Amino acid sequence: MTCLPEKTDKKLGLLIDLNICVGCHACAVNCKEWNTSGITGPMEDLKPYGDDPSGVWYNRIHSYEFKKENEVDRTVYFPKPCLHCEDAPCVTVCPTGASLKRSEDGIVLVNPDVCIGCKLCSWACPYGAREYDTSAGVMQKCTLCVDKIYDENIPEERRVPACVSTCPAGARHFGDFADPASNVSLLAAENDARELFPQMKTKPVNQYLPPRKREIAENKKLDQKVTNIKDALMKWATLDFTG
Amino acid sequence: MHPALSVIIFTTFSGMGYGLFIWLCANLVFASSPPSDMEIVSGTALSTILVGIGLVSSTLHLGHPERAWRAFSQWRSSWLSREGVLSVLTFGPIIFIGGETYLKLGFEYLITPMAVLGILGAVATLFTTSMIYASLKSIPAWHNNWVIIGYQVFALSSGGVAYIMIAGWQHYRLVSALLLIGLLVKIITWIYIDKHRGQYKREDALGLADFGRAKPFEPAHSQKNYLEREMGYNLCPRRRALMRWIALGCGFIVPAILLYMVFSIDILITIICLGGMMAERWLFFAEAEHVVRLYYDKDEV
Numbered sequence: 181m182t183c184l185p186e187k188t189d190k191k192l193g194l195l196i197d198l199n200i201c202v203g204c205h206a207c208a209v210n211c212k213e214w215n216t217s218g219i220t221g222p223m224e225d226l227k228p229y230g231d232d233p234s235g236v237w238y239n240r241i242h243s244y245e246f247k248k249e250n251e252v253d254r255t256v257y258f259p260k261p262c263l264h265c266e267d268a269p270c271v272t273v274c275p276t277g278a279s280l281k282r283s284e285d286g287i288v289l290v291n292p293d294v295c296i297g298c299k300l301c302s303w304a305c306p307y308g309a310r311e312y313d314t315s316a317g318v319m320q321k322c323t324l325c326v327d328k329i330y331d332e333n334i335p336e337e338r339r340v341p342a343c344v345s346t347c348p349a350g351a352r353h354f355g356d357f358a359d360p361a362s363n364v365s366l367l368a369a370e371n372d373a374r375e376l377f378p379q380m381k382t383k384p385v386n387q388y389l390p391p392r393k394r395e396i397a398e399n400k401k402l403d404q405k406v407t408n409i410k411d412a413l414m415k416w417a418t419l420d421f422t423g
Numbered sequence: 424m425h426p427a428l429s430v431i432i433f434t435t436f437s438g439m440g441y442g443l444f445i446w447l448c449a450n451l452v453f454a455s456s457p458p459s460d461m462e463i464v465s466g467t468a469l470s471t472i473l474v475g476i477g478l479v480s481s482t483l484h485l486g487h488p489e490r491a492w493r494a495f496s497q498w499r500s501s502w503l504s505r506e507g508v509l510s511v512l513t514f515g516p517i518i519f520i521g522g523e524t525y526l527k528l529g530f531e532y533l534i535t536p537m538a539v540l541g542i543l544g545a546v547a548t549l550f551t552t553s554m555i556y557a558s559l560k561s562i563p564a565w566h567n568n569w570v571i572i573g574y575q576v577f578a579l580s581s582g583g584v585a586y587i588m589i590a591g592w593q594h595y596r597l598v599s600a601l602l603l604i605g606l607l608v609k610i611i612t613w614i615y616i617d618k619h620r621g622q623y624k625r626e627d628a629l630g631l632a633d634f635g636r637a638k639p640f641e642p643a644h645s646q647k648n649y650l651e652r653e654m655g656y657n658l659c660p661r662r663r664a665l666m667r668w669i670a671l672g673c674g675f676i677v678p679a680i681l682l683y684m685v686f687s688i689d690i691l692i693t694i695i696c697l698g699g700m701m702a703e704r705w706l707f708f709a710e711a712e713h714v715v716r717l718y719y720d721k722d723e724v
Contacts, residue, residue, distance in 0.1 A: 182497045182499075182500045182501055183499055183500045184500075198631075232646050233645070233646055234646055234647075234648065234649075236649070237644070237648070240643040240644060240648075241643055242639065242643045242718055243639070243640040243641050243643075244625075244629065244637040244638065244639060244640055245637065245638055245639075245640045246631070246634045246635045246636065246637050247635050247636050247638075248634060248635025248636070249635070251635065254634075255640055256629075256631070256634075256637070258629065260643075260718065269559070269560065269561070271500075272500040272501060273500075273501050273502070273503060273555075273558070273559075274497060274500075274501055275493070275494035275495075275496070275497050275501045275503040275504035275507060276490070276493035276494050276496060276497060276504075277493070277496050277497050278493075294490070294493060295486070295487070295490075296485050296486065296487045296488075296490045296491055296493060296494060297485050297486020297487050298484075298485055298486075298494070298503065299484075299486075299653065300503055300555070302649075302650070302653065303424070303559055303561065303562065303653075303654075303713070304559055304561060305561065305715070306560070306561040306628070306714045306715060307628075307715065307718075308650045308654075308715035308718060311648065311649045311650065312486070312649045312653070313486075314486075314649075316486070317485075317486025317487050318486055318487070374630035374631065375630055376628060376629065376630045377623075377627055377628045377630065377714070378627075378630070379623060379627055380560055380561065380714070381560070388630055390630075390631055390634065391631075391634070
């Protein structure tokens with residue numbers, strides 16, 4: 181059913197720390213590695229070694245340069261998978277029931293056996309989370325590695341999405357945002373977590389920790405220290421012990 | 424948005440077909456001299472053909488056309504599904520009115536109620552078609568009431584031109600007036616979408632509005648992906664101006680003038696009008712910018 185559940189028992193999702201991400205693309209590579217041979221695979225990969233490679237990725241790593249007055253420019257690496265929105269517009273527009281949001285954990289999925297490939301869901305998503313597989317004629321998207329996180333045949337500590345287990349910097353956290361005591365909820369509460377594009381009113385489950393504030397003030401402090409030392413030396417030089 | 428021919432044909436042909444059918448039904452219900460049997464049969468036949476071409480064309484861009492029947496199932500949440508259900512239901516009155524008039528099966532007392540149902544069905548179908556687009560918050564050029572008004576008015580004006588071709592000239596002043604209303608609606612829609620460009624910024628999309636201005640540093644991938652091919656259509660201002668004039672000229676101005684002059688080759692007016700509507704619909708897609716472009720090449724949408 182493409183009506184959204186009123187409430188999901190869990191809100192499984194990712195917390196991505198933009199301050200830590202170094203833009204290495206390991207999450208995207210491991211995502212493709214896992215999912216191309218997982219339940220949603222194979223993921224389209226046309227002319228991978230040709231001049232014009234093209235294919236489906238559930239997770240793409242953008243990067244942006246931020247400029248602000250009185251602050252040093254900063255480069256922000258920006259991984260963007262599906263945000264598994266609470267008010268997912270991609271689900272309600274689906275005419276066939278192929279798109280769904282699970283009431284137990286809030287994961288948004290596409291059933292490839294029912295999808296007619298009308299692409300309307302990809303139009304409805306403001307984030308570009310859905311990509312069309314031209315070979316299979318169906319829409320594809322991030323599954324939050326639903327075939328990995330519940331797999332009891334692998335050790336419990338490895339039951340996290342492929343992008344999370346592979347991140348060498350520890351920039352991605354996986355957990356239940358509905359539980360206020362979970363790792364992701366605590367991190368989000370402590371660190372000014374952001375949702376993407378709040379104007380779209382999709383209530384994304386995934387959240388992002390912004391880059392930490394850095395100001396030119398740090399340099400000023402250094403200047404201050406140097407002046408202090410200079411002053412002190414001058415005082416000794418002139419044998420001035422006042423103040 | 425990439426202007427796909429299949430969707431342009433779907434909305435323009437079915438729009439003209441439903442508009443023609445509304446004109447026919449309105450004449451069956453309200454006109455002092457109801458249309459002749461010949462007019463009813465040819466009118467319903469042309470409606471069926473136009474709507475049929477539109478619906479078949481709409482399945483051409485599907486990845487799995489053989490599963491299209493599944494699209495009738497999710498009418499509780501999906502405007503596309505509602506459109507599918509209503510468009511098929513509206514075939515009922517169209518085929519009944521045409522069939523009864525041609526075959527004379529003795530149910531002619533049902534023609535007037537069926538004509539009322541037909542008007543309601545066609546208007547509702549056009550509304551659901553417009554809502555497929557108007558419900559998408561991610562495409563600001565579509566997410567407004569002018570799109571809903573436009574789909575109704577353009578169906579009635581282009582369908583009116585087709586109705587004159589079928590049933591003669593008694594309503595030509597009304598149709599040319601409707602064409603002028605259509606012209607106004609289109610111009611107001613363009614003013615509206617042009618004024619509302621740039622309301623969303625890249626920094627909003629990134630959730631980092633307090634970090635200053637962001638610009639893309641290195642691309643997320645070396646070649647264009649599906650999102651850029653589907654949503655990343657760039658329309659240059661000169662082509663936009665040319666297409667806007669073609670849409671206004673062929674869709675509204677030329678048909679209105681020719682109708683007012685009672686230009687005798689009415690099929691030519693219909694073809695010009697349909698061509699103009701296709702130019703209008705091409706623009707409807709080509710001009711609409713999707714907010715996902717904020718993550719790629721657009722600073723604002």
